Amino acid sequence: MTQFLIIYAHPYDRSFNHAELDHVTAKLTEQGDPYQVIDLYHDGFNPAYDAEELRLFHSGQTHDPLVTQYLTQLKAADAVIFITPIWWNDLPGMLKGFIDKVMKEGAGLTHVVTKTGVKGTLTNIQKTYVLTTSTSPTFYLRFFCGNAVKQVFIGATLKQLGMQHVRWSNFGGITNAPEEKRKAYLEKVGQMAF
Structure with a gap:
């Protein structure tokens, strides 16, 4: 399961x-797969760093209890599903702030920094889905706007974190x-097929 x-x-x-x-x-319930939802806006997550949070970053610590909670949930997951709009051809600031603050450096967290770059430790996440919506048509995002979701978020960020088998579906022109x-x-x- x-x-x-x-x-x-x-x-x-x-x-x-x-x-x-x-x-x-509804699909996960039908399949009998357990799930948790991180609702960033409903939770009141603050995506912005303050000086203390940034000071604690390299030690893998935080003073934000939601960051601690989210880290625990990430480490327990086998699969992650991101559901987000695309605003101005990229991820919204709330989701970017989630990546900035929650993805903590250090052994046993989300990544370590080596001489050759970032090595992800979220290898427990075997499947990753990115479900997005956009005002722009999908072809426009892919071919005329730099394809930020595919090139940066999926091809670099999620890969660096160790998340595997990423599938992206966008409803463009919504x-x-x-x-x-x-x-x-x-x-x-x-x-x-989740």
């Missing part, structure tokens, strides 16, 4: 991202998408 951790980054509970969250949790297209995409999400 796979232990899933869903990292959800949208502030509005009537958003399409929230509908994705509902479909994903602002003008008709209702039937939205429903079809949610059905697709509900049929994904």
